[in-house]
Amino acid sequence: MTDVVCVVDAGTTGIRCALVDERGEVHGQHSRELAVDHPQPGRAEQSLPAMWEVTVGELRAMRAVAAQAGHRVVALTLSTQRASVAGLDADLRPVTPLVLWMDQRGASELDALRAAVDPDTYSRVSGMPLSTMPALATLVWLRTHAPEAYAASSSFVGVQEWLLARLTGGRPQVDRSCASWYGLLDLHAGQWSDDLLTAFDLDGARLPELRAATDVAGALRDEVADATGLPRGLPVYVGGGDQQCSAAGGGGVRPGAATVNLGTSATMVFPAAVGDVVDHAGFVRAAHVVENCVSVEGTIPACGSALRWLRTLLRYGDDDTAYERMSADARQVEPGARGLLFAPTMAGVGTPHWTAAGGRIDGLDFTHGPGALVRATMEGIALQVRDVLRHLPTDLAGPTLTAIGGGARSEVFGQILADVTGRAIEVPAGDPQAAPLRGAALSAWVGLGRYPDLAHAAGSPAAARRHLPDPTTVPVYDALYSRYLDVTDLAAA
Known part of the structure; x- marks a missing residue:
């Protein structure tokens, strides 16, 4: 029996799940496409409930693969798209669609953002350009053009945060590789920037809790375990952004x-x-x-x-x-x-x-x-x-x-x-497309104590x-x- 970590790779075009052992070898994977909606020119959205439904189905498929091969699933973790954002109410129900990283609606807010903070200063603090790519521009657009939805949102989340909350039932959590793409992280301090939040008049209490990729986000909820066939109480590790996980996997x-x-x-x-x-x-x-x-x-x-x-x-x-x-x-x-x-x-x-x-x-x-x-x-x-x-x-x-x-x-x-x-x-060696799966899985193996840190786990493939x-x-x-x-x-x- 081989111990494996189940990885959910949630990209823009689909959900891919895989089983990865502690050496980073993939023992089975399955994927399903996700729809991208374009309600107006320059806009791109996805449905969080539809994403969750696909994720549950893919986890169920991975449980069947593990059972057939005699593998033991010992943890679950994520590799996700970055810079997309949605609002959730106090019960973690979506108030808005997921506004994708490619969406351009935030372009109308860029002049105001540049007036609030010098772009060079902003880049030095956050590492990001003042553009439509970080979620910041979308957040300000929602506040300006969808004030009711903005006010009804108790928290703002990306894909990683949404899936972790649904898997564990806990408060939204985000690792720093995904948090960077809000455009509000102080890259050097590793914390949300109070200066940027104040300058843009945003409430840091509505942002996710910052974690490390190797941290445990919580235990798999009983309802999710029963729906997927995965073990109750399975540890769910935070994981990271898809490009950083890909780099670690390589x-x-x-x-x-x-x-x-x-x-x-x-x-x-x-x-x-x-x-x-x-x-x-x-x-x-x-x-x-x-x-x-x-x-x-x-x-x-x-x-x-x-x-x-x-x-x-x-x-x-x-x-x-x-x-x-x-x-x-x-x-x-x-x-x-x-x-x-x-x-x-x-x-x-x-x-x-x-x-x-x-x-x-x-x-x-x-x-x-x-x-x-x-x-x-x-x-x-x-x-x-x-x-x-x-x-x-x-x-x-x-x-x-x-x-x-x-x-x-x-x-x-x-x-x-x-x-x-x-x-x-x-x-x-192996499938070069499996790099994000390997990188995310290794973060869980570090959390499980099989490696001292991710740098040692990734090594030199x-x-x-x-x-x-x-x-x-x-x-x-x-x-x-x-x-x-x-x-x-x-x-x-």
Whole structure:
């Protein structure tokens, strides 16, 4: 019988549950999609009751997997989306929908927020930009435009806090990796900022209780245990934000151990000690799931979404082998994609520029087929990774990047990343998409006493593949990067 932790990975597009042992190996997983509602242009919401219903169903499925395999579930924990927020009444019932991180309604409040606090001062305290991404802008929008719902909300919560409250019946709790995305956490003190709360006229009593990712949130409620088949009284650990959990699952827990998560977007996490963090313009700085550690983050808005768009455009199909065939076609094309440059910036240019832009294509001619288009897309993503690294202080990134997420499955993509960035690219053993599951589970194993802390638990995962830069491609990609800066109007940045 193997002891396992049950992990709920609650993202924007779905709920995934998995069983993970103390070595970080996944012993079974199951997922179900979540609907995203767009009631008006620029708005994005989800139903918390619907999310809970899906979560219960996925936990029930994991209990069946554990029973069939003879595993013993010893704890439950979470990895969740960040920066989304909803209001709850005193009985923990939703007063508002969950307003998602991508929602833009808070844009109308930004001028008032910037008048209340100098943006540079705000960034130094919270690590966040004064933008629509932290939940702060949504909270102020609710106060201004939905005053009745705002007044009826006894607490404001994100996904982690909502699920923990439903699982345990306790007061809303949040770990600091998710709390950062309220935009109200003093990153250096690790506490809600009284100065920011006062400046924005917000009530800190309505914010969740701050906890560590490795803390016990409470025991599984009897009603939930009976509905899912999980043991009554099962300890529920707090867990953390999905990107920080992904970094921990890829070994990104110490300064210099950088990760790049090649998902729908690409998120680069550069761990840093709290005392070493300075204001890096254009980079988000959030608390890590590792205590006394900060996650300096760089974001490329379109990664997997760009490849998925190309898959549909070129009619590769939607079966399990589609991306394998795309990679095989890209492998047949030499570095530089026969002169084709594609900047897949359809969702804008991310860190550190944060500018709106459409995708840019340069050099397309009649000789370019599907393989060249796929390779150019991968190279375009890699060029954006190179640009993030160019603007990052050198002390935050070592000579190696650990690649996780769905894109890390492609060997040709891994080699392109190595050649374009000039860094070694390592892909951990196992499923690279399981990194958030592994990172969250390890936080519970620390809480259970199997490891002294999360840094020891995460360690340095064994690499299944290691891609080294090919020196013969240096002049090709140096020239391509210069073209990329010109085509995207970033040459002067």
